[in-house]
Amino acid sequence: MPPHEHPAAADSARELIAAHGGRVTRTRVAVIEALQRSAHPLSHDEIGATLDGAGIGHDRVTLYRALDWLVEQGIAQRIAGGERAWRFEIRRDGDHRHAHFHCERCGQIVCLEDVPAAAPTLPAGFAVARAELVLHGACADCGRAGVEGKEG
Amino acid sequence: MPPHEHPAAADSARELIAAHGGRVTRTRVAVIEALQRSAHPLSHDEIGATLDGAGIGHDRVTLYRALDWLVEQGIAQRIAGGERAWRFEIRRDGDHRHAHFHCERCGQIVCLEDVPAAAPTLPAGFAVARAELVLHGACADCGRAGVEGKEG
DNA sequence: AATCTAATGCTACAATGTTGCATCAAAAGC
DNA sequence: GCTTTTGATGCAACATTGTAGCATTAGATT
Ligand SMILES: [Mn+2]
Ligand SMILES: [Mn+2]
Ligand SMILES: [Zn+2]
Ligand SMILES: [Zn+2]
Numbered sequence: 001m002p003p004h005e006h007p008a009a010a011d012s013a014r015e016l017i018a019a020h021g022g023r024v025t026r027t028r029v030a031v032i033e034a035l036q037r038s039a040h041p042l043s044h045d046e047i048g049a050t051l052d053g054a055g056i057g058h059d060r061v062t063l064y065r066a067l068d069w070l071v072e073q074g075i076a077q078r079i080a081g082g083e084r085a086w087r088f089e090i091r092r093d094g095d096h097r098h099a100h101f102h103c104e105r106c107g108q109i110v111c112l113e114d115v116p117a118a119a120p121t122l123p124a125g126f127a128v129a130r131a132e133l134v135l136h137g138a139c140a141d142c143g144r145a146g147v148e149g150k151e152g
Numbered sequence: 153m154p155p156h157e158h159p160a161a162a163d164s165a166r167e168l169i170a171a172h173g174g175r176v177t178r179t180r181v182a183v184i185e186a187l188q189r190s191a192h193p194l195s196h197d198e199i200g201a202t203l204d205g206a207g208i209g210h211d212r213v214t215l216y217r218a219l220d221w222l223v224e225q226g227i228a229q230r231i232a233g234g235e236r237a238w239r240f241e242i243r244r245d246g247d248h249r250h251a252h253f254h255c256e257r258c259g260q261i262v263c264l265e266d267v268p269a270a271a272p273t274l275p276a277g278f279a280v281a282r283a284e285l286v287l288h289g290a291c292a293d294c295g296r297a298g299v300e301g302k303e304g
Numbered sequence: 305a306a307t308c309t310a311a312t313g314c315t316a317c318a319a320t321g322t323t324g325c326a327t328c329a330a331a332a333g334c
Numbered sequence: 335g336c337t338t339t340t341g342a343t344g345c346a347a348c349a350t351t352g353t354a355g356c357a358t359t360a361g362a363t364t
Contacts (some may be wrong), residue, residue: 023330023341044320059344064321066342080232080286084351085320101278112274117285120267125292126253132286133269134232140277175310175361196351211313216352218311236320237351 012036020073027066030056032075032090041079041087041100041109080132081109097130103139110139164188172225179218182208184227184242193231193239193252193261232284233261249282255291262291 013032034050051058070076082102099115117133165184186202203210222228234254251267269285
């Protein structure tokens, strides 16, 4: 890649990693870019598939550790979602924690950017670090096709 | 047990099961009573330990299935919580779905009965079946002892 | 008591995530 | 550019949480 290039997505990921004092590896770069490209939080498996697509060797453990590191550094955040697997999304700049919607039909998690996950007032003594608000139901796509259950 | 006894907790559980057309088994009765006694949602393992204590043979699978059945029947409900295991709590009468607090220090889940888990207005097409609101942080007990991390 | 079948107990398996350790390679030093 | 350092990886083995199939048991009904 020649110089005189305006900072592309690839560079952003590299810089992001370096800025946090980590080593810039193919895996980390690819994971960050996958998260940046995605409109919704990705599961470990989905990210793994992306790495496959990019021809990047991916050991399960390495991927878990890469994701752990991104979360530790505050570059990404973990979403509990409805199923048993974590999902991950990149942390944007003016980041206010938002709610998520879990579709019980297609299994997808949708970011509800406009719905804040705000912590209400709690009994004395409780210190809230973060709030997670997850709505479960049928997403717009799934609701449209077949209200009577039929298919998925 | 003699007659002329006012309906105790044990009977309630039996009646609850029968009312839903299920067979009254030791496992189901013990599980319901454990949930009824507990002030906070219980994990599968915690319930299993209770059964042990009551000298009731408990196969992992049976317990999972008993809990599934209770949830299907609307007798109990599942809480996602912060960790990877489901937790279960009994469904009370005038039951409004409430928020939960997950203490990241002691791992406990606390019911916030007074904090409703209300679903906000969503984009058109989304059908919300239920809302889950989980606050993460340090509970009153854990916050009190040692703000500086030290121990748990 | 005999019958019917829902629930159980077992085994085997799947999915998700973790630990330990040898090896590799990114970044720094020369 | 070559060497050194150590963070990151890859592999094997394991832990936890949850499911599926199927023979057996026991709760309810007659
Ligand atoms: Mn999101
Ligand atoms: Mn509760
Ligand atoms: Zn959907
Ligand atoms: Zn606590």
